[in-house]
Amino acid sequence: MVKEIKAKMVEEIAKKIKGAKTVAIANIGRIPSKQFQEIRKGLRGKAEIKVVKKRMLIRALEKANLKELTEKMADQPALIISELNPFELFREMKARRSPMPAKPGMIAEKDIVVPAGGTGLPPGPAIGDLQMAGIPAKIEKGQIVVLKEKVVTKAGEEVTPAVANALNKIGITPFEVGLEITGAWEAGLIFGRDVLDIDYDRIRNDIASASESAFNLAYHAGYPVKEVIEVKLTEASGKAMNLALNIDWVSKDTIKQIISKAHAHALALNARVGGG
Numbered sequence: 001m002v003k004e005i006k007a008k009m010v011e012e013i014a015k016k017i018k019g020a021k022t023v024a025i026a027n028i029g030r031i032p033s034k035q036f037q038e039i040r041k042g043l044r045g046k047a048e049i050k051v052v053k054k055r056m057l058i059r060a061l062e063k064a065n066l067k068e069l070t071e072k073m074a075d076q077p078a079l080i081i082s083e084l085n086p087f088e089l090f091r092e093m094k095a096r097r098s099p100m101p102a103k104p105g106m107i108a109e110k111d112i113v114v115p116a117g118g119t120g121l122p123p124g125p126a127i128g129d130l131q132m133a134g135i136p137a138k139i140e141k142g143q144i145v146v147l148k149e150k151v152v153t154k155a156g157e158e159v160t161p162a163v164a165n166a167l168n169k170i171g172i173t174p175f176e177v178g179l180e181i182t183g184a185w186e187a188g189l190i191f192g193r194d195v196l197d198i199d200y201d202r203i204r205n206d207i208a209s210a211s212e213s214a215f216n217l218a219y220h221a222g223y224p225v226k227e228v229i230e231v232k233l234t235e236a237s238g239k240a241m242n243l244a245l246n247i248d249w250v251s252k253d254t255i256k257q258i259i260s261k262a263h264a265h266a267l268a269l270n271a272r273v274g275g276g
Contacts, residue, residue, distance in 0.1 A: 006056060013052060013060035013079065020081040022089055023066060024184035025057075027074030030100075030177055039096050039179055047082035047089060049179070068190050072183020086184035090196035097178030101168050104161040112153040112167070112174040119144045119170050126169050133166035 017023050028036060028051065040049050052060070054077055058070050082089050102112070114135050121127075121144040130137040136147040152163045153174075159167075167174065184191045218228045244254045245261075 009052075010056055010060045010063060013050065013057070014063040016048075016050075016081055017060060017064035017066060017079075020083075022080075022082045022084060022086050022184060022186045023061075023064075023069065024080040024082070024086065024089055024181050025069060025072050025074055026078045026080055026093070026179040026181050027076060028078045028179060029074065029076040031179060032177070035098065035177065036179070039093075042096060043092065046084055046092060047080050050079045050081070052077070052079050066185055069183055069185050072190070072192060074180070074182045077182075078179065080179075080181070080184075086181075086186050086191045086196055087198060089184065090181050090193075091198075091200075093179045093181055094197070097176040099173035100175040100177040101173050102159045102164045102175060104159055104164045106159045106164075106175060108153045108155050108157055108159060108174070110155045111151050112159070112163070112172075114146055114150045114152055114167070114170065114172065116146050116149045119146060121169065129162070129169055130166050133160075133162045135166055 026049070031039075043049065054073065054075075057077055057079055058073065060079075061067060061070050080089065084092065118140075119126075119130075119137075122142070123139045123144065127137050127139065127144050130144065130146070133152055135150050135152065137144050138147060139145070152166070153159050180193070181196060182193055184196060215227055217223075218225055219231065222228070222232075241253065243249075244251065245257055248258055250258060
């Protein structure tokens with residue numbers, strides 16, 4: 001009976017997978033239950049999250065002809081089905097991550113750095129906790145001060161109990177907790193976390209910088225594209241107008257300014273000869 005129930009569940013999951021635009025695998029290993037429920041609620045209408053036993057999920061993916069996605073399987077997986085594309089889905093998940101205190105045994109994803117300066121901690125035993133973690137500190141102006149910036153755990157290293165205790169004392173939360181997408185599928189393509197994790201601000205800045213550099217190159221080379229031609233024509237028009245005004249060349253574009261200039265000269269001359 002149990003076997004039949006499990007087989008039916010696998011069939012239902014495989015059917016959902018087949019009908020989805022995007023299928024993703026997420027790791028729910030570190031996420032507290034309360035936060036998981038908040039994320040699930042926040043994604044309502046955008047994505048459906050199903051917590052499935054690893055073996056059943058692998059069978060469902062294989063039945064849905066997505067065996068390749070099993071290579072991105074997390075230790076404690078959740079299945080995400082969405083109409084968002086994988087990059088939008090990853091961005092949604094990343095936006096819902098929140099700071100998490102360091103705990104002994106956690107692996108640093110990047111260097112954990114304690115900056116130099118005041119900690120706000122009053123003089124007391126806490127200075128010993130910082131020094132035990134290798135953080136240079138002293139008492140100064142009524143508080144514990146970190147003398148110089150210190151990398152207490154390098155990327156890929158394990159957080160020690162002493163470091164975790166010191167970071168928590170200072171109030172540094174170097175980790176983030178949330179649903180971590182380990183892989184996603186869309187339209188026959190598999191995307192890993194390294195591809196999905198895009199720094200949009202950096203890309204926008206890179207595009208803006210490249211655009212500016214390309215324009216400068218085209219402008220100085222006189223390359224005839226729309227953007228350069230518009231600027232060149234504006235500059236040429238301005239130079240032509242200045243030349244025409246300097247030599248009093250009469251045209252429909254200069255006549256008003258020439259008359260205004262002549263009128264001003266006339267008034268100045270009249271004032272100098274004592275005219276009324």
